[in-house]
Amino acid sequence: MSRQAKMRSAFRRSASPPTTPLRYNASMLILGIETSCDETAAGIVADGRRMLTNVVASQADIHARYGGVVPEVASRHHIEAMLPVVRAALLEAKCRPSDLDAIAVTAGPGLAGSLLVGLNTAKALAYGWSRPLIAVNHLEGHLYANWLVEDARPELPAIVLIVSGGHSEIILAEDHGSYRLMGRTRDDAAGEAFDKAARVLGLGFPGGPAIERAARDAGPKPPRLPRAWLGDSSDFSFSGLKTAVARVAQESSAPVADIAAGFQTAVIDVLVKKTVRAARETGARCVLLSGGVAANGPLRQALREAASPIPVWVPPPVLCTDNGAMIAVAAHFRAEAGAAGLNLDVRASWPIAG
């Protein structure tokens, strides 16, 4: 049995403690906890819209040495950072535990060992403070990050594009709590494709900013690299593009900046065309962009131009990457569905729909 499985079964053996019932009200104050990958985060949100605090302890520097997240390292750091992060959030928001109406936590998808730290912390706090506990899907959290942006007016139905190191998904949010997975990657995630292309081109980690920077110096005619359209599907495939970058880097004399630009253009082209097509076909009233790759400037610009007149909302970088505040907002809209109870388990590959 794996260490994670042992931890899970040890938790299950204990009798399930009593659950505090949830009573929904529009002005709820919710603490959101997020540890699905390498950010240890806690945010507090009022009314599902007003962010009182958003504390994020990032392990990016630690993981940069390995070129990405290492699960065992990540869960150890979550354990160290978790309680100080929660304490800092309460202090910053000038909140007492008794002020909170609920505690929300990401239960999946993500790295099982990382999710466990946040989930068990949230369970312990919910039990100790007698607060209801609400389980949130990480992807749903990304969607709701847009509700925290002051001048954003997201409306449903919306098409959501989530692009990061671990995700490439197009989701239709029909209504609060009602989602349809329109497309996902069949091999590499978009952020991962950036990381691999950057490695091939000797540009370092993380690959997203490195490729974007290098591409700015490209000449007028960067090489055209292949796009995987996969017919009418809204799925993505970036594996062939990665192979093409490796081949062009080896066989042609094109400067690195040009190859980086050719790669970036190909990724953006596919992301934008599929997202906009999904938005038009579903009659979406807006497009929401989230995840670490949303920090890419040319992607934001291309998506806005192609989607027009459908508005595109992109949260600021700190809300695009993983954070606790977005989990609190998602929980606010989930609250009517009731508290999750303290015997819930992590779901490392929890689908947002179906």
Place this chain on the structure above:
Amino acid sequence: MSGESAPSLTFTSASPSDTKRLGERLSRHLQPGDVVLLQGDLGAGKTCLAQGIGRGLRVKEPVKSSSFVLVNEYNGRLHVHHADLFRLTDPQQVFELALEENAADGLLLVEWPEVAPRELPPEHLLVRFEIVDARTRRITMAARGARYKDVLNALNAPTPEKTHGRA
């Protein structure tokens, strides 16, 4: 069995779907506790072969790259642990993944095994991928240990398109 005398089979794949079909064929001869190492450059077809193995084992969801999360798990005819050591540089990190321990009851697939050969089971099927041209790949499977000699023999039995590798 030493490296030099390890029996091997060589295949030529003309496309990614060819590589997947080969993975599907290989999957039929795999059993719990088996270890398959996949070695080759970026884009050589390692994940592609893993996808074929997943399809052959009737894994429902798409077998994706494991580079970001290091290990993905899938349920099919066998419980599949699909590891990718691409990002790791320190064998200690591979040790901490406890791959052999975690995958003891299922199938362990490891991409980029050369990162930490000593941390991986000494008996395994080693699949090496060479890029011949844009689409063509030369794929060599070498048996390390008696169990994997059996796998190669079974794989070698009926079908026509493979060539027999030299000892």
